[in-house]
Amino acid sequence: MAKILIGKYEGSIYKEGNGYTGALELGIGPNGKRNRLKRKGRTKTAVTDKLKKAVKDLEEGVKPDPHYYLRNAVTDFLTAFSKSGKAPNTIETYRSLIDNQIIPFIGGIRLEDLTADDVETWLNGRSEHLTTSSLGIAHSILKRSIRRAARRDKVGRNVAELVDTPEGKPGRPSRSLSLEQAKAVLAEAAKPTHRLGAYVILAIVSGLRTEELRTLRWSALDLDKATVYVLRADRHKGETKTRLSRRGLGVADMAVEALRAHRTRQAAEKLKAGEAYQDNDLVFCQEDGRPYAAHQVRRRFRHVLTAAGLNAAEWCPRELRHTFVSIMSDQGVPIEKISVLVGHRDTKTTETIYRHQLRPEIREGAEHMNVIFGSKADRSA
Template sequence: MAKIMIGRYEGSIYREGDGWTGAISLGFGPDGKRKRLKRKGRTKTEVKDKLRQAVEDLDKGVKPDHRYSVTDAVNDFLAAFDKTGRSPNTESVYRSLADHHLIPFIGRIRLKDLTADDVETWLNGRTQHLTSSSLGILHGLLKRSIRRAARHDKVARNVAELVDTPEGKPARKSRSLTLEQANAVLAEAAKSEHRLGAYVILAIVTGLRTEELRKLTWSAVDLDSATLYVLRAERHRGETKTPLSRRGLGIATLGVEALRALKARQAAEKLKAGEAYEDHDLVFCDERGAPYTAHQVRRRFRKILDAAGLNGADWVPRELRHTFVSLMSDHGVPVEKISVLVGHKTTKITETVYRHQIRPEIRDGAEHMNKIFPSKTVKSA
């Protein structure tokens, strides 16, 4: 049995079974019994390193739970995150990333045993599956989870902070429909079998964000004056993305026609559903008045594009906003005017995000869309 000193503590390392056991004396407890801290390992060196770490944790007030895993740390962080009042959408993104890209790979590792090498290897393994942006969110989730665990004395240091986030796969670049494609989509969307048709039409002729469309209410729409008011985007606690997100917009004739048809359809559905109808005053909702989820919007949107002769799986709803910008720019509307119409704080945002859709010079809102898509060019089925 070899006597050792670990910091100010006296201990010993001895052979036990197929490995080694180390123990240090922590004095005596209130009951008069001797208190000892033990660690096991395959070699003396491994045991000594574990004892040093244990003493370091002890001196820092850390009380590691040997069963506490990376999964526990992440779940505890997300449970606490839910109580902070932050956006449920953000929590949903974190949860999805954790469940699909973190927990299945390093979740079973005990937090006290997690190393920077473990984190680096895991992140590098995700580079072919996630974009750089998503990798940054994922890495940040782990760092914040361990930081919280350290704050609760579960671990001494945050090894995730020691690792740089690698580059992920290239992000998918947003595109816009051509004028010919947009006409085909508008014609298809005007058909009565497409419940989301008015949504698609309004997205193209107004450039509203997907979250603005999903939250749009009838009280914010004046069909007689062909105007709608964007009061808030789907931000937590009703906050808008930018101050200019609160704006009034003219609605092109195509949009007005689609909204009138939708309003009549909803009135019939409301009458049929009776008390079962959930009246949230939403412009876009299901047959019972319930708001659409993002998944429902994507599924119905792709169905319309498939029917219009495009591959719906290749497109996402937000690209209708890109289409608005591209068509307005092609039609001669200056970037300054487009920036106001889409609710950007500055033209720099418009030029940066939609740079591949901006053309040199231009003129105005709803009247331009009427020129691009004369009402007679789109016929309902």
């Protein structure tokens, strides 16, 4: 048995089983019994290091729980975060990352035993599977979870903050349909066989966001004036993405035609459903009036693309907005005008993310779409 002194505490390290046990005398507790601090390890050095850490935690007021694991820390953080009034989509993103990227890989480590090397190894391993953005969010969740545990004296320091987030795998860059592809999709979407054909048409010729289209109400449409007023979005509290996202837009003739036909179809569905119809004034909704979820829109959107002869697996609905920006730019609309039409705060986002071609000349929005795809008068001629 080896006598030791760590800080002001005396103790000993002795052989026990296949390793060693270290014990420090902390004095007599309130119950009149000896109060001892014990740690176990394979070697004397490992035991000594654990005792030093335990003494440091003791002096700093930290009360580590040997049964508190990293999975407990991230779960507790998510529970608190879910009650903070944050956007449901953000909460679900966090939940998915915790359940699929954090807990299965490092959730079984006791929080007090977690090291910066553990975090670094985890991040490097996930960098091959997550984009840089998702990896950064996952790392942030870990840091915030441990920080919360530290505020409750469950751990002394936040080792996740000692590690830099590595680069993840490249995300798939968004693309836009070519003019010929867009024409093919518009022609297919105009067919009455596609229940969301009007959605696809309006998205291409107006550049509305998917979350704006899903919450678009008939009260925000004036088909006689060919105008749509963007007032809501499928986001937290129904707010649009930015203040400038609240805007009024002219609507191209082909979209007005499609929306009129869509309204007639919806009126028949409402009559057929009777009292079971949930009237939310939504332009795009299910047969019984319920809102569409994002995945339901994606599925119907892909039906249109497949019928138009495109590989639907390569595209997603938000790229219709990219298509609007690129076609407008290709046809000569200046970046400043496009930025206003799509509701961006400034031209930087439009220029660096959405625009795939550039020819800076001046034209207008809905009027120019009529020129590109043909107005009602042109198609009836």
